[in-house]
Amino acid sequence: MKSAPFEHHEPDTVDEAVSLLESLDDPTILAGGQSLVPMLRFRLANPDVVVDINGIDSLDYLREEDGSLRLGALARHADVEDSALIDETYGSFADVAPLVADPQIRNRGTVVGSVAQADPKGDWGSILLAHEGEVIATGPDGDRAIPADEFFLLPYDTTLGEQELITEIRVPVPGPNEGSAYHKLKRKTGDYAMAGVGARLVFDDDGVIESAGIGMTAVDITNARATDAEEHLEGERPDPDLFAKAGELAAEQSNPESDEHGGADYKERMVDVLTQRALSDAAERAGTVTVQRRVTQ
């Protein structure tokens, strides 16, 4: 099926894009297009105007700067997958990238686009939450940083303003005693997550958990933080019982729906399991401890 007709604008700069967003009537932003193009074709989305940002070369980056990892709006999933910096330092990002869709889609789809799409089954939102990252929205009045916690509202709905473009997402550069990981359950390659959990652990020099971030995928109306589990972990030393309790708390806080792939009870149990695995990997990557897994791989 073909998309309905639309006007196609291709700005070369962020300024140009923002003034288009300001002047045009209800425009839709096209980045990688791997979700939007099917939506256009099935006419789930029928915009009159599309602002295609693929020509804004200044948004094509993945780098560390001023204490943050920064991904520009045109950083593709494949850029994350192929990055040596990601491999060395950002365990959760390295876990997620190869699990997104398939190679062709990773060559086009963007990380920022996935966050902007705000599909509760998208993986990157959970990573942004677990890392307490920020979304940088650029509008007529300049840039504003939206904390990940305040970004997701409803499925496909965020606090991004109508005249704003997400130009970047950023997460803090990890300290020496920090590790992160992501575990995802999916039926087959190319599928969205049935459930996914991203975890980030920061330890103090004595091996006590100073701070914990846990983001969950596909088990609530948006990507969601497992705050009860996070609180339970902080100030404690990692061990299997602690992680088992954290898994239990994350499962309790999750709110999955039954569907053709599994019942809500099953998905809650999977949140429990995936949380324990992600915590265990995060702790190991932080370099402080190896925590025996209670749940087998």
Add this chain to the structure above:
Amino acid sequence: MTDEREITLTVNGTEHTIEVEPRRLLVHAIREDLDMTGTHIGCDTGNCGACTVLKDGEPIKSCLMFAAQADGAEILTVEGMEDLPEADDLHPLQEGFREEHGLQCGYCTPGMLMAGKALLDEHPDPDEETIRDAISGNLCRCTGYQNIVRSIEYAADELENRTAADGGAVAVDGASESEGPASPEGGHAAPEFGGDADTFCGREDCCGGPDGADPFDRDALLDDAADADGPDNADGTSDADADTDATDRGDTV
């Protein structure tokens, strides 16, 4: 700007200037405007990969991109494979799919070839896992993927042999000799087995072995169908046993 606009696509080395609406998909431009129907539309949803082409060297799904977005790009489609420098009459990948029975209905094949081409450009000597990852965005509902993997392995070996024969711009990797999957010598129709070269391909898990029944022998199959016990191989196993290791292949791809 819903009006048509002029774009330039360089497809298989030839520049084409066409007029397209913004909503025109790249796959439709290739198939309908340029009349190159080798690039297939399978699922129409971005899942199946039959529409895979290389855009500036990278595999993408041409049903998930508008033609206008490819303005100025270099596109490689299956029609261009046989004209590549590494091709003889056919591209080694195409040879591989023929030699290793990498297709049955052939619908997914153009996409598989393009995914394979992108893989071998980056990893000339891929292991099986890397091959399966590379084709994980391409669905095949006929083959069970085994022979597609072998076809790509065949092409990798063939390309390595040609490079070596051409004076070795790329050194032969010693490890691939011992660990490499299918060298051409170990491939199909190996007469040195002393079996019937027409019915035994040289793989224990494929044709049932040199003494096994020819799986393509229609008369024998008809006989078996009449036999309530099902097909029996000479070694006392049924074909169902030989197939057990194929059952888990679907979820790796």
